[in-house]
Amino acid sequence: MEEISPWHLIAELIRYLNFESKMIIIPQIKTITVNQEGSRVNIIHDKGIIELPWDAALEIAKAMIIQARKAEEIAKAEAIAYDQAILTRLGIPIGLTSHPIILKEAKKEAAWNTNLRRYIPSGKAKGIKSQSVVGSPTLIMHPPVKNKKEEK
Amino acid sequence: MANALYDKGREGFLDGSIDWDTDTITMIGMDHTDDTPVVATDDNLDDLLSAGRVGSWTPFATKTVTSGVADAADITANTVSGDQFESLNIYKNTGVESTSRLIAYIDTATGLPCTPNGGNITVAFDSGANKIFKL
Numbered sequence: 001m002e003e004i005s006p007w008h009l010i011a012e013l014i015r016y017l018n019f020e021s022k023m024i025i026i027p028q029i030k031t032i033t034v035n036q037e038g039s040r041v042n043i044i045h046d047k048g049i050i051e052l053p054w055d056a057a058l059e060i061a062k063a064m065i066i067q068a069r070k071a072e073e074i075a076k077a078e079a080i081a082y083d084q085a086i087l088t089r090l091g092i093p094i095g096l097t098s099h100p101i102i103l104k105e106a107k108k109e110a111a112w113n114t115n116l117r118r119y120i121p122s123g124k125a126k127g128i129k130s131q132s133v134v135g136s137p138t139l140i141m142h143p144p145v146k147n148k149k150e151e152k
Numbered sequence: 153m154a155n156a157l158y159d160k161g162r163e164g165f166l167d168g169s170i171d172w173d174t175d176t177i178t179m180i181g182m183d184h185t186d187d188t189p190v191v192a193t194d195d196n197l198d199d200l201l202s203a204g205r206v207g208s209w210t211p212f213a214t215k216t217v218t219s220g221v222a223d224a225a226d227i228t229a230n231t232v233s234g235d236q237f238e239s240l241n242i243y244k245n246t247g248v249e250s251t252s253r254l255i256a257y258i259d260t261a262t263g264l265p266c267t268p269n270g271g272n273i274t275v276a277f278d279s280g281a282n283k284i285f286k287l
Binding site: 130132133134135136137138139140141142143144145 | 154
């Protein structure tokens with residue numbers, strides 16, 4: 001069997017997945033089976049088999065998890081923004097996302113959402129305080145200098 | 153109250169009107185019997201009643217800004233006299249009180265409140281992680 005580099009396989013898989021994602025629009029049910037054979041991982045679909053070395057399969061899995069989480073963040077953006085708005089309005093310094101658009105929306109919601117303003121009124125809404133810290137210095141007093149006339 | 157940055161001082165760092173390591177930064181003591189500083193609203197030196205100001209410290213030298221931590225060499229005010237003061241107030245000195253932006257308010261320090269005895273008063277800044285202040 002011809003030896004294929006892992007990166008070629010990754011490119012192949014991405015091309016395949018892209019193709020699949022386009023196919024989702026068409027009402028067809030496609031199944032993908034993933035199994036293991038010796039030190040290799042097989043992805044079996046109706047157009048053939050993609051055979052991956054175990055380490056390439058792990059790399060692809062990691063990349064897919066990262067991208068899937070990013071996609072999930074976008075899919076659930078509204079809920080994340082609302083939850084972040086609650087935390088912001090209560091003054092709890094915990095960030096649920098670092099996505100700038102979701103954060104901007106959360107800030108807007110924290111300030112203007114009718115329900116949040118009703119149930120977390122301004123008295124309870126603390127906002128997130130600045131994390132700046134001022135140090136505590138030491139004052140050292142020196143005795144006054146006596147002039148020569150006083151000394152005499 | 154506790155040691156804090158003036159809100160307008162914070163704003164000054166963000167809008168670029170305060171440059172810690174190049175501007176002239178100095179400090180005064182404040183007698184709270186005459187005027188108690190308000191960190192949320194006081195913006196420039198003219199908001200601190202002149203009758204309550206005590207001491208005249210030399211401008212900060214050897215200022216550093218590493219990692220958002222403001223530091224400088226210890227400073228001394230010579231022959232300080234006047235009323236007891238309860239706080240130290242750091243500000244940017246432009247030479248004009250109405251544009252000299254207040255930066256930090258310190259009322260928690262070893263030696264405060266302080267009653268001047270006519271001698272020099274040295275302020276040794278915090279040598280911990282936060283130095284003078286951390287943004």
